[in-house]
Amino acid sequence: MLYPWKDEYSVGVSRFDNHHKKLFDIANQLHEMMKSGKGEDVIEPVLRELIDYTKYHLAEEEKTMERIGYSNITSHKRAHVIFTEQLNSAMVEIERGRTTFVVIKVAQTVIDWLIDHIFGIDKKYTAEMNAAGIS
Ligand SMILES: [Fe+2]
Ligand SMILES: [Fe+2]
Numbered sequence: 001m002l003y004p005w006k007d008e009y010s011v012g013v014s015r016f017d018n019h020h021k022k023l024f025d026i027a028n029q030l031h032e033m034m035k036s037g038k039g040e041d042v043i044e045p046v047l048r049e050l051i052d053y054t055k056y057h058l059a060e061e062e063k064t065m066e067r068i069g070y071s072n073i074t075s076h077k078r079a080h081v082i083f084t085e086q087l088n089s090a091m092v093e094i095e096r097g098r099t100t101f102v103v104i105k106v107a108q109t110v111i112d113w114l115i116d117h118i119f120g121i122d123k124k125y126t127a128e129m130n131a132a133g134i135s
Contacts, residue, residue, distance in 0.1 A: 002031040003111065009118055012126035013064075013134055019057040020118055026050040027111045040103045044094060047107050051087045054114070058084065065125065068132035072124055079121050083113055 003024050010017050026049055033043050058080040065073045090106040129135065 003027050003115070011118065011122045011129075013129050015134075016057075016061060016064075016122065019053075019060065020114075020122075023050065023053060023057065023114055026053060027107075027114065030107045030111070034104050034107065040100045043100070043103045043107070047094065047103060047110070048091075050107070050110055051091065054087060054110070055084065061122070061125075064129070064134065068128060068134065070125055070128055076121055076125070079117065083117065086110075086113065 005021050005024050009020060011020070026046060030043060030046050030050065033046065062073075062077060062080065065076060070076070087110065090110065093102055094106055096102075
């Protein structure tokens, strides 16, 4: 497994930790497929699953941030918008390219972004979520 879940990734909200864990699971599944030389026809549906679940997760985070009146919501949502745009252009790239090379490149980009986002941005909401009784 390339990206094992670590406790240090926790954002202090079990529901979102579970979402993040599922995203890591899909990322690891993708990595295993790429490592064992599976073709884009096998990899692509899993990459789509990763993208769809990411979109679902971003929307759920936003709902909760709105509900508690999170102070950093504007910048957090902006980061989600940028990520969603990247996901959408990734899908366009896959549809245009449809090669193993393109699918692997896109999968890697999505995984890197996820880790950066959890550490750089999601972790900032821990204190306010916990203070609002969400943990
Ligand atoms: Fe987020
Ligand atoms: Fe997140």
